[in-house]
Structure formats: structure tokens, C-alpha cells
Amino acid sequence: MLAFLEKLDRRWVFLLMGLAVAIPILFPLPFEYKPSALARSVFDEIDRLPDGSRVLFSFDYDPATSGELSPMARAMLYHCGKKKHKLYVMALFGPGKTLGSEAIQEILLKYAGDDYTYGEDYVELGYQTGNEGVIKVAVTDLPQMFPTDVRGTPLSKIPVLEGVENFQAMDLLVAVSAGDPGSKQWIQYFISAYPKTRMVTGTTGVQSVSLYPYIPNQLAGMLGAIKGAAEYETIVNAKYPGPDGKPVPELTEAQRRMGPQLTAHLLMVSLIVVGNVVYLMGRRKAHQSGGGR
Amino acid sequence: MREIRIPPSQAIVAGALAFALAALAVAAPPPPTNVVAEDNPWDDGSALRVTWTSDGTDVAAWRIRRTLGEEERRQQRERHQIEAAAQAYATALAAAKAAGQAPEDATQAATAAAQAAATKAGGDTLDPFMFVGIAGASDRSFVVEGLDGESSYVVSVEPRGADGGYGEAAISAEAQPAQQLFRGDRLWFGIMLFGVIAMILGCVVAARNGVKMRIRRIAGLDAIDEAVGRATEMGRPVLFIPGIQDMDNVQTVAGVTILGRVAKTAAEYDATIEVPTARSLVMTACQDVVQSAYYEAGRADAYNPDTIRYITDEQFGFAAYAAGRMVREKPATCIYMGQFYAESLLLSENGNAVGAIQIAGTGETSQLPFFVAACDYTLIGEEFFAASAYLSREPLQMGSLMGQDMGKAMVMLLVVIGVICTTAGALGSGQAQAIADFLANNVLKS
Amino acid sequence: MKSTVPTLIATIVGVVLIVAFFVPATQSWSETAVDWFNILAGVAFILGGGNLIKVQLETISSRRPGWGYALVILVSFAIMLTVGLLKIGVPPAEQYPNHPWSGEYDAPASAFGWIFENVYNPLTSTMFALLAFYVASAAFRAFRAKNIEAMLLLGTAFIVLLGNTAIARLTDGIPDSLSFLRLDQVVANTMSYITTGAFRAITIGIAIGVAATALRVLLGIDRPYLGRT
Structure with missing residues (x-):
């Protein structure tokens, strides 16, 4: 047995992980999530703004990370919609533009469509190449970076952009970010230079560790990974439930995905324990055989 | 149930009191005094600083508004005319169709109506002020940002009462933002x-x-010679990945610099070096660097530009290619130096599976744990930026x-x-x- | 001359970017420099695309091992390029209903949009999801309690792994006076104080390393763009 574990083919580990994730997807595990202080501060930051404030919403992720980030992006978009904030939607990742448009159609217009008319209450600026260069330029001159919106209308002809010459006119930045360019670049090139605009972010579990140092000065709040999204969904559903008074179905997605996360984490812990037992037994065996020589 | 009776005299007093309270509740807060707008000092000329005085009675907040700049006024007028024209067009078209006019005639009539409406709207009086922000009750100054340095502005400060109603506004004299030499x-x-x-x-x-100058030992960099030598002995290539970002990223610059040193060692040891890149500019820079290294090592004839190739900008497309290449070619040594994200573990686990010696270096803190777990040596943060100096030992x-x-x-x-x-x-x-x-x-x- | 001009360009642009951060009058210069880089990076794609086609064609023609993959790359490249450039299946834009090419090339109803949604999306999600498997195998192999530091790391990993799941709720029964012992609080404190402290130190080191590297490039001590390092 020890010999088998010592030379364990990694495909066995892959199989176990596959099962650990697949089973809770097929048989969901219902749990309730207690909101953390960070999730609460993201909610408060969006909620405390007067209705109709200007919010820059950046979809800085792609399909690879949408499993982890889409639920939180949608929950924050829903929340902004309920607050009737003016939304300026853009992306620093190419595919983020499409993901943003989908979220607007499937969440914003579905649940707050009465309050949102394109051009008057929200605008899609789309994606521009240039990574952090996009932020650097648009922070001082928006039309230079985005001459038109995604529909080809010049920015000067869009009512919701009246008085918006650059990003500095925003009250809040919501960046849902998978990496670079993303939250860190927003902080470096926008928020640090113009701290009057507040910022909240949603990010992957891996990225969140490197963003902790920016809390609370540059970052007012952060949703880390699917757990952060699940907590945020709980708060939003409690204050702004769906039309039938129940949680919005689309805003239970992160909570559903926490089941596979639980079993996967338990498997990881078990694997580490088994790995160490094998290591210690192997060392003792080597020590004993060495002593007999 | 017991009925509560209030004597008439008390009822009168209570009524008067309620009236007084109600009057107090709706009494608008007094306007601020000495409202002054002036250039916000030491900035880029896009802001005014407005100050005011007030005893603060009954004020819950201050609403700040400003007049529009020249360009904004033009845009506002244009939008107003477009809206008026669009409305007139739709109304006239519907009316003409209802009256049974032919489609061409209806369109013509609607167009004429739209033009007339636009001309008329050109003379309308529009709101000269726009909302800027809300200042706290105790604030006595506010910086109005996002202004055009070519225009003059008037700033309005309006008190908001506890009941949400606004009192009389006080406005400043005209002021123009000015640009200073330095951002204070x-x-x-x-x-x-x-x-x-x-x-x-x-x-x-x-x-x-x-x-x-002395420099401490960095094990990961000392191992490079040995790792390249191993590749030569095994007759397998050295795989070098300079991150997945472009040349405007300092980590890519550092990675390409290290590539020069590694390529020189590879040329001296007669090892093959493969460099897949995720950006076109990085590919050309790497080709130049490796070619120079081969020249310096006196092995110009051994340089093969085709081993330095562009794959795709797409993160996981690149990772799939690199991982596939590792599994097929089984490189003896894998070196990752630059900016990496989620692909770090995909690459280094595959490198580990094919038994390569792996050395990684990155300034991307979130990926350091993955490299540390899967690679033999990892340059952490500043060690990575010190690598070019460490390897060259040049005094500068x-x-x-x-x-x-x-x-x-x-x-x-x-x-x-x-x-x-x-x-x-x-x-x-x-x-x-x-x-x-x-x-x-x-x-x-x- | 061959090396002086590029060095001068690098130095001047670098200095302009630094100066523009502090001197408002030169702010537009830095925007122009960023625009130039974007244009160059865009044009350089032709070099990259050319290289990709050349290398894959050579692999196919010489029937090197794995030439089938090269064929897949070329066919995929050709399909996406054609579908995107010719705007196949793109519906007209709202404002220009009579102009069939006026819509966005990646509109959901277009062929490009369909491929994005049904091929690209699942493929990249799959690649990312592979991380779960690799993390498990790396943890099994690398997380060994070899010394005190490794043991501390192991303990922290257990706490964070479990604290990020519903299991953390099992410790909700701990009285409020000892709430810092609840698993979710231990995780929050570990992340906010211990991890953040360590990351701040690494980040400061990196920031100064970045400044030094940038300065080496500006001074021409490092010139990776010239092939001399």
C-alpha cells in the first residue's frame, strides 16, 4: 500500500478530484452563508451612493474565469440596477465586452429594465486594446480612448455621458477582475491618482491575496472568489429580493457552486494528510533500513 | 376600550405646537454666504475650488452644481434639438399616416416638421446648471473636477435640509481653472x-x-548553468517562457534580459533553446536577444530563429500549446521568467510530469505559491528583478x-x-x- | 548609430512618461506615447501571425511529430480570420438597418459570436478548470512537513482551505467573547494581517525592483529591445 501511495500516478488524484466536484454538482448541497465584513463593505459602498450615481463597471475577465466571476458580476450589476445608478460598462479583456453585454441583457434589463434606457441610463463603452494604457488615457480623456460606444455613436451624442469627460467624473468603480489588466492597474493608474472615486472589486481567489494590501484605502471592499459572491448574493437577496419576494434565481448561482468547493477542499486536505503520512512512513523506513546497515 | 379625551384648551395648545413643529420641519435652511470659486492650486487646470461660510443651521448636506462649459453647452443644445426633432418627426409621421397620406409624402412632411422643431428648439432656454456632487454638512469647501481649462464657470451651493428639501442657492462669481507647472x-x-x-x-x-559590491547567493540563478548543461547531456531542449505579457510590461523586459544570459550559456553548451511567446513584439525582441547571445558565444551559425515563435495572445491557447509541446518534446529544463497568471501551474505541473528541472521567476505575487510548489527553484519578487545583474556581474x-x-x-x-x-x-x-x-x-x- | 537611436527613443519616451505624471502641460505627450505603443503592437501582429503560419506550415510539410496539431492551428486560424473579417452572419446595426455589414463582427447572432459562445467559451473554461486537478496533484506531491516552516505553512493551508467552505459554520457555536477563534474569523485575520503583511513586503521589494529595472532600461544599461542585455 505504502509503495502504491509513494508512486501514486497523478491520474488517480485527478479521478478523485473529478468525483469530488461532479457529485455535488449532480446532488447539490444546500448551505447558508454568513456575509463577511468585506462582502458587507462592497454592498454598503454601492448602497450608500445616492440613487442615480455614476458607476463605472468594468468586466475585466474572460470565459475561463467566468465560472468564478460571473455570479458576483451579475449580483453587483443587479444591485446597481436596483439603486438606479447610471452605468458605464466597459472591459479591459476583449471577451469581457460580450460577457458584459450578456449580463446587461440577462440581469439589468430583466430586473430593472423599466429604469434603464440605453444612452440615457447606461452605456456600453466596449473594449479597447492597450491594457493599462486604456486606463491611463481615459482617466484624463475618455473620448480619445473610446471615440464611440459599442453601437458606433460618438460619446458627445450620448446623454448619459453629459459632463463626463473622463473617468474622474465617476462616483464609484466596480471592477470584476481576473488578472492583468485588472484591479491592480485600476488602483495604480486611476484610484491612487484620483482617490475621490471609490472602488470595489470582485476577483478570483488566487488574485484576491495580492489585493488585500490595498484594503481599505484604495479598495473600499472586495469579493474574493465564489465564496465572496455567495456572501454578496445573500446580502443582496435579503434587501432587494426578486419580484415574488423570493431570492432572485440568477443570484443563487454562487451559493450553488459552493457545494463542489466544499468537497474539493476536503479532498485537498485529505490528500495533503495522506501525502504527509506516506512521507513520514517512508522516512521512518529509510531511517530504520539505514540503521541496520 | 377606554376612550382618551383631550380637554379643548390642551387640544388648542397641541394643535399650535404641531403647526409650529410642522412649520419648523419644512423651514428651508438658510443659503450659504461668501461663496467663492477659484482655481484649485497646483493641478492640471481641470478643477475649481469653491468655498463658503455658513452657521450650518438645519443643514444636512450641500448640493454643488456648476454651469456648463462652452463645449458642454454646445452638446446640450445639439442633444436638445435632436430630441425635439425626433419627437416632432414621430408625431408628424403618425399624423400624416393617420390622415391617409402616401408614405413618401408622410416622410416629407415629417422631415419638414423635424427641421422646424429643431430650429425652434435652438432658441429654447436650457438649464444652465448641472449637478456635480454632495458635500457633507460640516464641509465648507469642495473641489469641482473634470472642467475644461478654456471655459469659465459659476458654481452654485445649495443647502439641503434634514427633510431632504433644498433651500435657496448661493452662487459664486465666474471663475476659470488654470493649469500650473507641477501637480502639487x-x-x-x-x-x-x-x-x-x-x-x-x-x-x-x-x-x-x-x-x-557584494551580492548574496541566489540558488535558482546558480542552478541555470547546471540545468542547461543537463539539457545538453540528455540531448533535449531548454524551454524558456518570458511570461505572457507584452514588452510594455517590466517583468517581460526582465525576463527577456535573463533570456539573453540563458541563451549565451545554451550556445556555449550547444543546447537547443526554445522560446514560445504570447506576443508578437516579445517574439521579435527574443529573436534579437538570442541571436546576439549566439554571436557573443561565437556560435552564430547555430542560431535558429524558428525556435523562437509566436503562438497566440490568448492565455489558455498559449498554455495549451506550451503544455502539449512539453509532453511531446520532453524538455530537460523549463525556465519561466516574466509575468504569469493562472497558466503558471498548468505549465509547471506539466514540466514536473516530464521530469524537467524547473526554474521560475515572477513579480506576480499571486502565482508565486504555485511556482514554489511545482518548480525546483523560484525567484521571489525582487530576486527576479536582480537576476540580470546577478548573472552579468557587471559593475554598472x-x-x-x-x-x-x-x-x-x-x-x-x-x-x-x-x-x-x-x-x-x-x-x-x-x-x-x-x-x-x-x-x-x-x-x-x- | 544603429544602437544610439533606439536607446535615445527608449530614454526620451521613458523620461516623458515620468515627467508627464508630474507636469500637467506634458500630460498629452504620455497619451501620445501610449497610442504609439498600441499602434506598434497592433502592427507587430502581422509579424507574429506570419511567423505562426510559417512555422506551422514547415511542421506540416516536413511531417514532423505532432504535425496534425499544426494543421488544427492553421485551420482554426483561417476559420476565425475569415468569419471575423467577412462578418459572416452579422445582422445590421440598429441605426443602419439597410447596411448588412454595419453590425459588430462579434454580435451574438453572427458566426463569430456563435463560435465564441459554443467553442471558445467551453475550451477556455476547460483549460482553467484543469487547475483544480493540477492543484490537487501539486498539493499531494509538494506539501510535506519537512521542517518547522513547512509545518506552519501546512497548518495555515488547512485553516484557509476549511475556513473558505461551509464547514466554517461548525465553529459558529463558539461564544462571542471568543469569536476570534471561529474558523471564518481565523481565516479573515490570517488573510488581513499575516498574509497581507508578507505580501506588502514582497510588493514593496517588487516595486523598487521595477523602478530599478526601468531605470536600467532608461539609462541603457539593459537593452533587451536591441538584443544586447
């Missing part, structure tokens, strides 16, 4: 930046004048490294001062607290 809010940042630059330059000059490079360390010492000193002052401040020392506040609000906020 970035002064401290500038001082620190130029401080670090001065230290680095000073050390470079000292190194040029022959001052000896070493000087810059020394300057880098001095910069770090300066930051450490600031951190220690901050911690001591904040702690002393918390224990009651006003002076220490003042220093801590100064550091936090001025030095670090610039």
Missing part, C-alpha cells in the same frame, strides 16, 4: 521616486568608479542593484517611523500622532 498633490511621490532614482544613480556611479548592473537595496532601506525606515509614531500616538502622544497623520495624509496619499 504628487509632490511627495515625486520626492520618493527621485530619491530612489538618485540612490540607484549614485550607486551606479560608485560602481563605475571601482567601488566593490551591480551598482543599480545596490541602489535598489538602498531604496528598500529608505522604505523600511519610513515603515518603522510610521509604526512607532502610530503606536506612540495611540498611547497618547499628540506629536507622534501628528507625524503619523502627516505621513498617512500627505506623504502616502500623493
